[in-house]
Amino acid sequence: MTAHTEEAGVPAPTVEAAGDAPPRTDRSERLSALAQQHGALVTLVIAMVVASLSFDTFLTGDNLENMALSSAFLAVVALGMTFVIVTGGIDLSVGSLFALGGVLAAWGSRYGTVVALLLPLAVCGLIGLVNGLLIARVRLAPFIVTLAAMLGARGLLLALTDEGSRTYLVDKESFLATLGQGTLLGVGVPVWITLALFAAGAVALRRTRFGQYVYAVGGNEDAGALMGAPVARTKITVYTLSGLCAGLAGALNAAWLASGVTILGTGMELEAISAVVIGGTLLTGGSGFISGSLVGVLLLKVIQNVINQIGSLDSAYQQVVSGAFLAVVVIAQTWLGRRRRVL
Numbered sequence: 001m002t003a004h005t006e007e008a009g010v011p012a013p014t015v016e017a018a019g020d021a022p023p024r025t026d027r028s029e030r031l032s033a034l035a036q037q038h039g040a041l042v043t044l045v046i047a048m049v050v051a052s053l054s055f056d057t058f059l060t061g062d063n064l065e066n067m068a069l070s071s072a073f074l075a076v077v078a079l080g081m082t083f084v085i086v087t088g089g090i091d092l093s094v095g096s097l098f099a100l101g102g103v104l105a106a107w108g109s110r111y112g113t114v115v116a117l118l119l120p121l122a123v124c125g126l127i128g129l130v131n132g133l134l135i136a137r138v139r140l141a142p143f144i145v146t147l148a149a150m151l152g153a154r155g156l157l158l159a160l161t162d163e164g165s166r167t168y169l170v171d172k173e174s175f176l177a178t179l180g181q182g183t184l185l186g187v188g189v190p191v192w193i194t195l196a197l198f199a200a201g202a203v204a205l206r207r208t209r210f211g212q213y214v215y216a217v218g219g220n221e222d223a224g225a226l227m228g229a230p231v232a233r234t235k236i237t238v239y240t241l242s243g244l245c246a247g248l249a250g251a252l253n254a255a256w257l258a259s260g261v262t263i264l265g266t267g268m269e270l271e272a273i274s275a276v277v278i279g280g281t282l283l284t285g286g287s288g289f290i291s292g293s294l295v296g297v298l299l300l301k302v303i304q305n306v307i308n309q310i311g312s313l314d315s316a317y318q319q320v321v322s323g324a325f326l327a328v329v330v331i332a333q334t335w336l337g338r339r340r341r342v343l
Contacts, residue, residue, distance in 0.1 A: 088285025101250025106260030128243020180255025218285030
């Protein structure tokens with residue numbers, strides 16, 4: 001039963017009887033949001049506990065170090081991908097840019113560490129900038145533009161390496177090699193660089209005006225433009241950032257391997273997208289978490305490591321499990337999103 005009073009022509013607040021209390025939608029919505037944001041972290045913890053109980057070698061220092069290092073390079077790529085996907089876009093070129101960045105870093109190492117680092121950043125960043133311009137200014141589809149960039153970057157890579165027959169080496173005594181192979185407090189330098197980049201990325205996405213623009217463009221581009229968000233500039237920036245991250249990851253990987261390996265990066269764009277989505281970022285844009293992408297990368301690497309620990313399974317099962325896991329996550333995200341809209 002509802003009672004209404006009016007004073008000065010303004011209705012008083014409605015008083016609901018005990019039996020007519022509204023459903024607890026706030027609590028349900030919070031639970032759905034927590035599941036989307038922290039579900040990957042809970043799954044990661046469970047996976048690590050099960051793996052540590054099942055395999056004696058899982059929690060050894062060498063195994064954890066190898067997982068951390070192999071995760072670092074993919075994580076840097078996933079960092080740039082997170083910004084792109086939050087805007088509602090996609091970047092299929094990062095795998096080829098990763099490989100190209102490694103080759104450019106190894107080639108440039110003969111001229112010093114500065115050239116070895118700046119060259120892949122300049123070239124890969126420029127390709128990302130072109131992607132952003134075509135998507136934002138010419139209004140081409142991100143899928144088509146970045147697919148073309150993926151093929152173009154791979155072609156440039158093959159041209160630089162004589163169809164892959166030439167491998168450029170990094171002097172193991174150089175600072176570049178130390179940057180990739182050195183340790184700080186017992187942890188590889190690439191891991192520290194990755195953590196620093198993720199901290200900066202989290203601040204940029206959650207605490208800056210640019211981050212607000214990224215969310216606004218991904219949530220509703222037209223509404224964001226009406227609110228004053230520079231839609232085109234934001235898109236150009238995130239695709240440039242994605243190219244820079246892919247090039248840097250490739251340079252760090254070349255420093256770690258002491259060579260520019262031409263066959264790397266194939267399928268890496270799909271791994272990066274998987275990690276970002278598993279971490280809670282919606283493919284439709286407008287919602288995402290930097291920390292979630294890091295958790296998604298770690299979860300993928302734990303799954304791959306467990307399959308390697310089993311030993312009797314072929315490495316192809318890594319792709320099968322990762323694909324199935326991604327499908328489950330996307331279905332769960334879709335269900336949670338619909339549930340929150342209903343509530």
